[in-house]
Each structure stands twice: as structure tokens, then as C-alpha cells.
Amino acid sequence: MDRLINAVLKLSREGRRDFKPEEIDMNALLASITQTVAHRASEQGAIVAVADLPPVVSDQLAVEQIFSNLVDNALKYGRHEEPGRIEIKGRATRTHVMYEVCDNGRGIDPQDHQRVFELFRRSGPQDRPGEGIGLAHVRALVRRLGGAMGLTSELGRGSVFTVTLPRRWVGENNRSVA
Numbered sequence: 001m002d003r004l005i006n007a008v009l010k011l012s013r014e015g016r017r018d019f020k021p022e023e024i025d026m027n028a029l030l031a032s033i034t035q036t037v038a039h040r041a042s043e044q045g046a047i048v049a050v051a052d053l054p055p056v057v058s059d060q061l062a063v064e065q066i067f068s069n070l071v072d073n074a075l076k077y078g079r080h081e082e083p084g085r086i087e088i089k090g091r092a093t094r095t096h097v098m099y100e101v102c103d104n105g106r107g108i109d110p111q112d113h114q115r116v117f118e119l120f121r122r123s124g125p126q127d128r129p130g131e132g133i134g135l136a137h138v139r140a141l142v143r144r145l146g147g148a149m150g151l152t153s154e155l156g157r158g159s160v161f162t163v164t165l166p167r168r169w170v171g172e173n174n175r176s177v178a
Helices: 002-016 026-044 060-076 134-144
Strands: 021-024 047-050 056-059 085-092 096-103 148-154 158-166
Touching: 021 060, 026 047, 026 060, 026 085, 056 060, 056 158, 060 085, 060 096, 060 134, 060 158, 134 148, 134 158
Parallel strands: 047 085
Antiparallel strands: 021 056, 085 096, 096 158, 148 158
């Protein structure tokens, strides 16, 4: 209960934090995230592959939290019968950047695709630690940055989380500049 209360308090504090737009080198950001999880990935026999990613102008801490959570979840919900493979790729249009975090993990039942983004809601067997806050927080951050979150997944075959952000987010009142 204490962990849950602390998680909710942390989520509330972060929801009030002022965002500061800056150019983010997504390759460097993902290199840092993959370095952080490298030991755990190695223990699990998982590979984390990052393609060349387009930069984005957004809030560095928020973007780091988004991708840290998605990579962490991909490692957490891997399947035991085969080594984990996590791929992060991205592309840019004139106005937006789209990033995908793909994994070959246990997947999410189609009936739970929206549920996993709800606070305190989880999918599948409850055999891994968690409070059901991570993806709700990720979606809230993405939306606050003027973006959208998508999910495609198949049980036993993995998931693809898509994060679409404005190429140049300039602040809460003026969502983006093309």
C-alpha cells in the first residue's frame, strides 16, 4: 500500500511540473536508457536494438520517462521460451515524429488494448511486480506533449507501442510549430 501511495504522489507531482521544450537527440537518449537496462537485458538474454532515430523538440525528462517505461515493460513482460528482442525505431514527417518500441514478449490480449492505459489496470497474469501506473503515466505525458499513443499486440507474439509527437513542441499553450 505504501508503494502504491508513493507512486500516486509521484505521478501527481510530475503532472504539475512545467515542461521545457528543447532539442532532444533521441539516439543519445535511447543509448542512455539501453545502458541503464543493459545488465538486466543481459541476464535475460535479451537484445535491445535502436535504429537511427529522428530528433524531437520536446521536454527531455518527459520523453525520457516515456521511453524508459516502454523499454522497461518490454523487458519485464518477455517470454521465457525465447530470448527477448526489443527494437526501437522512428521516422519523421513534416510535422510529427513517430517512434515504435517493438518487442517479442508475451503480448496483450486485444480486449485489453485500451485497459492497459487506465490507471491501476493491468493485463494478463499478475506474475510480475507493478502497480498499473506506468502506461497510464506514459499516455498522460504523451498527450500533454501534444502527441498520441498507439498499441498493436498479439498474445504470445509481442507488442508495438507507437508514440507520435509534434516535431517541435513549444509549450502547453502553443502545442507545436510545424
